Every structure is written in structure tokens, then in C-alpha cells.
Amino acid sequence: MKHSEKVLLGHGGGGRLSRDLIAEEIVTRFADGGPLQGLPDGALLDSPGEAIVFSTDSFVVSPLEFPGGDIGCLAVHGTVNDLAVSGAVPLWLSLALIIEEGLEMALLRRILDSVKRASMEAGVQVVTGDTKVVARGQCDGLYINTAGIGRKIESFQLGVERIRRGDMVIASGTLGDHGMAVMAAREGLSIGGTLRSDTAPVHRLAARAAEWADAVKFMRDPTRGGLASVLGEIVQEGSFGIELIEGAIPYDQGARAVSEMLGIDLMHVACEGRMILICSPDAAPGIVSAWREMPNGAGAAVIGEVTGEARRLILNTDIGGRRLVDIPQGELLPRIC
Amino acid sequence: MCLAVPMRIKEMGEGGTGVCELEGVTCQVDLSLVEDPGVDDFVIVHAGFAIEKLDREEADSRLRLFQELAEMRGKIPSDQ
């Protein structure tokens, strides 16, 4: 029987086509002795410890493939990273696909391969999933939801309320690469070049930081809204402020170039493989040098310090100026104005 | 409203266009508004158009001035 090279509405109809799609494209990639083998509705898992962390995230990105990644690895990294910054070792993922009728089967296969590769690299197992096909126009190619379960690293006692004046703010690498790479890849901008998304798992960075677990107070992956959103939100919650040093914030030169061209502040731009960590000052040099030895943390740096000035997120600029950092308003738009 | 960045012309293309480059990032740019554009010229790119050439001699001499200012300032403490 000749297979369609595009996903059809019937692939989501629950009949033979659905069965074939799951058997040939999903099970072949993810079953490897795991609970997916028998296509159960739920996965039976052994309890990994006292406390677990459970997280979910949905992924929508245009274009589906971009320099340095695609929606598949993004969906793995996103949930792995949410677990990691919650202080957990990621173990299991669910994978739910919402596919627009007409999606190229070859593209779907590339993305599923990417999911597989990313989950193997991260050491997590896809244990349950779901596939739906919707009519053309009802979604933009492909949406993915992943949920994940991780084992809580007991020594971590994360909490914004533990943050104190004098604590250090660390970034694990260059910021904003993902958002700029995706924006540059959008149709119409005709921007090309060497810039790549930073999409990657950060759980090994978190696990390494666990050596200083007592000193670590906060970890977050700066996705939508970037560094400015992450820090802007926590200063709103707390009784402290943060001062950043512009020259200390690591940026990729290519990301800077795109941000200058499109008039976008890199502090507002998403990363998918970076972490912002706040710790007491004595632990900061150790964490930075430990991270710098890791492939994912080569660009790690202390970027600022917690102050007693409540609710103020301030940037000390290279030229000796100072300003407030705002939280982005939402949609990042290329501007010429 | 006049966000524009200096970019180097990397390749000349058809119909008055070219590929411009900044830190490895390339962009299709309309070069029809600048006189006699050529590869390795620096142009000021605004909304996908080169609106003027960058005079590198002028730019470099200004950068040298900044360098001198920075060095002079750096020397003050040691001179005292």
C-alpha cells in the first residue's frame, strides 16, 4: 500500500490510518522497551523518590524548523528545562501532537527524529503520547505539548523569599540567540547567516549547581520575555531590587547584529537553552567556573547583583549611564522606528 | 524613526540589490539609493534599503579620537 506523503485528516480519525501513523512513526522511535510498546493510554512508572516535580508546556513556533533546532527538540528541551529549574532531574515525558492536515510527512518525520534525539541526549524517556489531526487552517502546521515528571533533588531549597541583598545573578551563556534566530528565519526578512538557536537541555547545569545547593536560591530558564521578564517578575514579588552590568551580560555577536537591525532589545528575547541563577556571593565563582567547563555553560558569567532597592531592576550601561529595565509588552515586532 | 545599522556589502546582486553582512548575519538589501555601491563598501541600512554610504575614513578617525580620549583618561591616575 502506498503511503501518503502528507498527513491526512484520516490520520487522526482513530481508524487504520491513525494506527499506522502511530505504529510506524511514533512507536518505532520511542518504544524501545519502554511503556509505549503496548500503546497503553497511560504509562505505569515506578515512583522515583520522595518528591516528584511535574510540569507541562505547549510549543508553537513559526517556522517549524529554524537554524539550530526545530519544534521537536524545542518541545523536549522546554519541559526538561522547566523541570531542571524547579530543582528536579527530568525522567519522563509525554508527547502530544496536534497536526494540521497537509503537513509534509517528511517534515513530521524529521521533527519526530529530533524529538527522539533530544530526549536521548537529555536522558529522558517519552512514555506516553497522543496524536490529533485538525483540518487545514485550524493550526499552524504542528503544535506539540509535552508534560514531564522529574525527581526532586532534595538538597535544593529554591525560593524567591530567600534572596538577599548582595546575592549574585548568573547567566549560563549568551542570551537571546533563540528568539533572534527564529525571528531571522521568518519569511520576508531575508536574513541569513551563522546565528543559531541556543535550544538545549539545562538540567546538567542545574545538577552541577546542586553542589552549592544551600547557596542557590533561584533558577529560571529565560524563555519568552527573556532576561528582562524573569528578573522583572521576581523583583516585583520581593523586597529587593537587581542591578545588572550591561558589559557583563553575554551576547552572541550574530544575535546582537540581528537585534540592532530589527530594533529589538536582547534583554527581551527568548532563550531555550540558558539558565538564570541567583545565589549567595560566596558560591558564585564556583558555579561560574564549574559551568564554564560544561559544553552548555561555556559563556557563563556573573551579570549583576541583588540590591536593597525594592522592585527596581536597573541596568548600568557601558557608557556610565543607568536606567530602568522594562518588562516587554508581548509580541516582539521588528521596528524601524 | 530612523533605526539603521552600518553593514558591509558582501555581494552585489541583480536589479540594484545586494547581500550585506554584519557579524556573520546577512541580509538582502536594496542598494538603488546609493551611488556606485561596491563589495566591501559599508552602507547604512534602514528598512531593507541602503540609505547612504559610511565614510570609513571619517569613522576611523573618530574612533582614533575615542581611543586617544580613553588612553588619556587612563593615564591621569598614573601621572599624578
Add this chain to the structure above:
Amino acid sequence: MRYIDGFRSGAAAAAISEEIRAIALALEEKGASPRIMEVCGSHTMSIGRYGIRRIMPCNVSLLSGPGCPVCVTDAAYIDAAVELARRGVVIATFGDMLKVPGSTSTLADARSQGARVHVCYSPLEAVKLAGDHPGDEVVFLGIGFETTVAPVISIVKRASEGEVRNISVLTAFKLVPPALEALAADSRVAVNGFLLPAHVSAVIGSDAYRGFVDAHRLPSVIAGFEPLDILLGIKGLLQQLADGSARLENQYTRVVRPGGNPLALALMEKYLQPADASWRGIGTIPESGLELKEEYSGYDGGKRHGVATTGGNPDPRCRCGEVLRGILLPGECPLMGRECTPAFPVGPCMVSSEGSCAAHYRYSR
């Protein structure tokens, strides 16, 4: 990024800042508190982004003039664009126009209700959009100062040469020199010197300001948008004030020539003619805009689709007009940060990221 980062050097900035403080001190001893106005939104943005106000001596004030074309675009213009979008016309626009409030709604509102609003980085994307959708009418929102006019009018050039037929431009171009004249003539506007725009000047040339500077005897310096450019520009203005001179100075010699960009000017000359223009919050300034010449009026989106772009009913509480002339500082507006925020702007100065109120909200509160 040699030609960007070189103009952001901290050490050189410290040196120039010291010179600025020295001149300002000398002025202070003479009892002078200079008020410097930048008339370009990109200067406003850079001053905010690099925290330049914090470097200024206390007797020097930096005021933001009507330098953001988004801010000075009439509510009726937005109304016309929204009306066209609702009629099914494809609107192509620079990103900044999306959230500007018209009399009742924004283009972002129209988009959420199903209108086709396409955000472009380059006007040429709109030409491609029209080519890809020959059955649709595309209208490009032609806002901007002199910098942006030639790129936008390239749409008309391409359309009139037969590349695409289904595209037109809704024009609301604004010109800087007539606005400077209007500001200098307004007795409520107390300004001692002008920081003149970088890329507008690249197009029109430094000579375009000679008449203005000679007539009004106001120190004026053309400066680039990088922080060191701005500091040098401010230093130049303060030096002129200290010397008692009033000259036109060009600090942006790496890009701005006396005669400007002849190719861009020729393109503008070919397709456009001067027209009175209405500046939101300020009113009509004679010959401060550009409209398509009669023979190209078929590409005028307003005429082609029968919509008017003047008038409108902006929110009466809005005091952007005073802010744009430096009569009211953004922080003095009673709406600032309360009724008027970037997420829910009442007036246009809060909308554009280069708007003086948005810059104040972001960087200075």
C-alpha cells in the same frame, strides 16, 4: 561590530562626560540652565537605552520633540487604516503602527477580529505580498520622516513600472525642517539648542538646516544615534552656548554630507510634492508633509480606496501635543503610568518604542 561598538566605548564616554560637566559648570556659573531638544525619536530611544540623562549635569535638561513619526500620526490616519483593514484590504505596515490608538481602535484590534494586517521590516516585503496575492488589494502605511520616504516610495516606483498593480501607499510622511521652524516660532517652546537627527540628515544633507539656523540663531548639531555620537552632540551644543555662538555643526560626518543623498532626494522629487501635514497633538504645519503627485495619485491609498486621513477624535485627556513640544515633560503628565501605559496607551507618545512617554515609562520612572 566595529562601527557600532566603537561608538559605545565606556572609557571614551567617561572622558567626554567629564568635558560636558566642565562646560556645564562654566554655564552654571553664568546662571545658565540649557534646555536641549532632540527632534528625532531614535535619539530619544538611545538617550533612554544608554541612561544618558543620568550622566547629564543637573543644570542641563534633555527634551524630546516631535521626532517620532508614529507619535505625530493623526488618529484619523489610524482610523482610515483600520477602516481599510475591516473592508478586507490587506494592510502592510512597519511594526510600530500596530498598537497606535485611533479614535476607537488600533490595527492590532482589527487584526484580532480577523483583518489581515501584515508586519513588514522592509517596504519591499509589501511588494512581494502584493505579487503573491494578485486578487487582493494591499495598502502600505507610508509613515515616516525623510529617512523612510524613499524606501517607501520605491513601492510606487515598482508598481508604476508594472511590477505589481494591486498596491498603494497611504501617505502620512512628515518633514523635519518645517517642524523645527514651527517649534522655534512657538513662544511656549523654550529650547536653547537642537540635537538634529542622524539619518534624516543623511538624506536631506546638513545644508538643509542652514536657513533655519541662520534665521533663529539657535545652536544646532547633527549627531549620530550611538551614545558617543550623542554625547559629542550635547558637548558641541553646550560649547556653542558657552561661547555665545549659534552655528550648524555636523558631528555625524561619517554619514551626513552637505548635500544629502541625491538619489533618494531625486526619487522623492519624482513622485512626491510638498503638502500641508497634520501633526497629532500639534496641528497643521504648512508644507511639512509630502503627497503623491497627480500623475501617481492612483497609488495613493487614500484616494484609491476613498478614505480620509485627517481629523479624528483622539482621547481628549491626552496631552501628547504639549509633550511633543517640550512644554510638558512626560513625567508631568497626569496620565503617565496610571491611565496611560505601553500596554494600554492613551496617546501616541506612549505607543512607539521611541515615543518620549514610552521611553520615560521604560527607562526613567
